[in-house]
Amino acid sequence: MQTPSVPRDLPIGLIACGGTLPREVADSIVRGGRRVFVVAVDEEADADFGTLPVVRVSWSKFGAAVAALRAAGVRDVLMVGRMTRPRLKDARPDFGFIAALPTVLKILTAGGDDALLRSVVALFEPRGFRVVGVADVAADLLLSGGHLAGPAPSVSDQSDIELGMALIAALGPFDIGQGAIVANGRVIALEGAEGTDRMIARVAAQRAGSDGSLAKRSGVLIKRAKPGQDVRLDLPTIGPDTVTAVDRAGLSGIAAQQGHVIVAHRAELMTEADRLGIFVVGVDGMTPHVEASLGLADVAAQHGALRNLSSSDRRDAGLGIAAMLSLLKFSSGCALVARRNRVISIGAHESAFDVITRTYPARRGWMKSRTGVSVISGEEMLSPALLQAAANIGLAAVIVMIGSGREPQSSQADLEVGQRYGLSIIEVACADFETAP
Incomplete structure (x- = not known):
C-alpha cells in the first residue's frame, strides 16, 4: 500500500539530535520551499537553528514531542543527527512515553542499528506521521x-x-x-x-x-x-x-x-x-559481492559445540561465526565481539587482543552477568592475556574458528585459565558450515 502524499504547505517535523547536520538539513528543506518545525532532543541537539521554530523536549517526553508536532500541523517527520543510546534509568517519562513503552523498550534493547531504527519508525508511524528521509526532502545534500x-x-x-x-x-x-x-x-x-x-x-x-x-x-x-x-x-x-x-x-x-x-x-x-x-x-553501490545470509547465523547458533551457552549467547555466537565466515571470503577478519545480537567490535588484520580490549569502554556496566562472545580466527593464538581481556569485559565465551587441515589450538592451560575466569573456550571447524545457506 502506498503512503498517501502530504501537502507541501505543511511543515516537516525535524527531530534534531547532535551535531551541525540537523541545521544543514533544515536549511536545505527551506531552500526547497517547505517549512520546518524543529523538535530538539535535550542533551543531544546542539545546533543553532536561528529563526526556525524550535521546541526542546527530553527523549523521555515522547508525548510532549508528539503534541508539539501535531500542534504545528506536522505530518512528515525526519530524524537527523548523532544520538547516544538513552538509558531507561535516566528517564523522566510523561504519559505518552509510558503509552509507547513497549516500543521504547525495543529501542533501548535493540541489537544492531537497523533494529533500533526500525523501532524508531514504529514510534511515529502508528501515530499518524510519515517518516521520511534526507533523500525525500533534502536530496541536494x-x-x-x-x-x-x-x-x-x-x-x-x-x-x-x-x-x-x-x-x-x-x-x-x-x-x-x-x-x-x-x-x-x-x-x-x-x-x-x-x-x-x-x-x-x-x-x-x-x-x-x-x-x-x-x-x-x-x-x-x-x-x-x-x-x-x-x-x-x-x-x-x-x-x-x-x-x-x-x-x-x-x-x-x-x-x-x-x-x-x-x-x-x-x-x-x-x-x-x-x-x-x-x-x-x-x-555505484551495485557492485558484485559475495552473498551472505542470516540463515547461516541461525545454523551456526545450533552447532553442538555451543550447546552449553545461553540462548542469547548462542545467537551472538551464530551471528559472529557467520560474519567471520563472510570475512574469510575476502581473506580478512581476525576477531569480533558480539553481544545482544549485535557486532560491537570487529577487526580485519590487527590482533584479536586489540579487538577485544578496545571493546572495554563500551562495556562498563555489563558486569552483573557474563554475556556475549568473541569469535576469533584460527590464525590467532590464544593466550592468558587475551582470555583475561575477554573476561575483563564480561564475555561468556571465546570461540575459535579452526580452518581446514588445522589442528585444535586450545591447550589444557588455556582451558584452565578460561575456567578460572568463568569463560567458555569453544572450537568450531569452518568446514562444518560449508553446506549451510
Missing part, C-alpha cells in the same frame, strides 16, 4: 556519482574501492558498520559500533612511525549504506572533518555510495580535499 574533489583515483585505488564496496555489502545482513578502509588490495580496518572517526584514528595510530610520521600515502575510506537498510534513517555522512582524518591516516581518498551518503558542508569539504590532495568520489 546527497553525494552524486563521479568525481567531487581532489585528484583522480589511481587504478590501484579503483581496485580498493571495488573490494571495499563488495565487503560492506557482504556484511550488510549482519548489521555491521557502514565503513571500511582498504589499501593495496588488503582490508585494513572495519567499522564496528565505534563509528567511522574512531576507525580512521585507529588506522592513523597503527600507521604512524615512532616519530609520528606516516609512510607513503595509500588506501581508501569506503562509505556506503548497508544493503536492505532503511535509507530514511542513519545514512552515512562525510564532511570536512572526514577529509582531515583521512589525511592524518595517510589515505589517498574517500569513495562513497552515490545517492546514499550525505555530504555535510560540501563547499568546505571540497576546499579541504583539494588543499590536501585527497580524492572524493561517488560510486
Whole structure:
C-alpha cells in the first residue's frame, strides 16, 4: 500500500539530535520551499537553528514531542543527527512515553542499528506521521556519482574501492558498520559500533612511525549504506572533518555510495580535499559481492559445540561465526565481539587482543552477568592475556574458528585459565558450515 502524499504547505517535523547536520538539513528543506518545525532532543541537539521554530523536549517526553508536532500541523517527520543510546534509568517519562513503552523498550534493547531504527519508525508511524528521509526532502545534500574533489583515483585505488564496496555489502545482513578502509588490495580496518572517526584514528595510530610520521600515502575510506537498510534513517555522512582524518591516516581518498551518503558542508569539504590532495568520489553501490545470509547465523547458533551457552549467547555466537565466515571470503577478519545480537567490535588484520580490549569502554556496566562472545580466527593464538581481556569485559565465551587441515589450538592451560575466569573456550571447524545457506 502506498503512503498517501502530504501537502507541501505543511511543515516537516525535524527531530534534531547532535551535531551541525540537523541545521544543514533544515536549511536545505527551506531552500526547497517547505517549512520546518524543529523538535530538539535535550542533551543531544546542539545546533543553532536561528529563526526556525524550535521546541526542546527530553527523549523521555515522547508525548510532549508528539503534541508539539501535531500542534504545528506536522505530518512528515525526519530524524537527523548523532544520538547516544538513552538509558531507561535516566528517564523522566510523561504519559505518552509510558503509552509507547513497549516500543521504547525495543529501542533501548535493540541489537544492531537497523533494529533500533526500525523501532524508531514504529514510534511515529502508528501515530499518524510519515517518516521520511534526507533523500525525500533534502536530496541536494546527497553525494552524486563521479568525481567531487581532489585528484583522480589511481587504478590501484579503483581496485580498493571495488573490494571495499563488495565487503560492506557482504556484511550488510549482519548489521555491521557502514565503513571500511582498504589499501593495496588488503582490508585494513572495519567499522564496528565505534563509528567511522574512531576507525580512521585507529588506522592513523597503527600507521604512524615512532616519530609520528606516516609512510607513503595509500588506501581508501569506503562509505556506503548497508544493503536492505532503511535509507530514511542513519545514512552515512562525510564532511570536512572526514577529509582531515583521512589525511592524518595517510589515505589517498574517500569513495562513497552515490545517492546514499550525505555530504555535510560540501563547499568546505571540497576546499579541504583539494588543499590536501585527497580524492572524493561517488560510486555505484551495485557492485558484485559475495552473498551472505542470516540463515547461516541461525545454523551456526545450533552447532553442538555451543550447546552449553545461553540462548542469547548462542545467537551472538551464530551471528559472529557467520560474519567471520563472510570475512574469510575476502581473506580478512581476525576477531569480533558480539553481544545482544549485535557486532560491537570487529577487526580485519590487527590482533584479536586489540579487538577485544578496545571493546572495554563500551562495556562498563555489563558486569552483573557474563554475556556475549568473541569469535576469533584460527590464525590467532590464544593466550592468558587475551582470555583475561575477554573476561575483563564480561564475555561468556571465546570461540575459535579452526580452518581446514588445522589442528585444535586450545591447550589444557588455556582451558584452565578460561575456567578460572568463568569463560567458555569453544572450537568450531569452518568446514562444518560449508553446506549451510
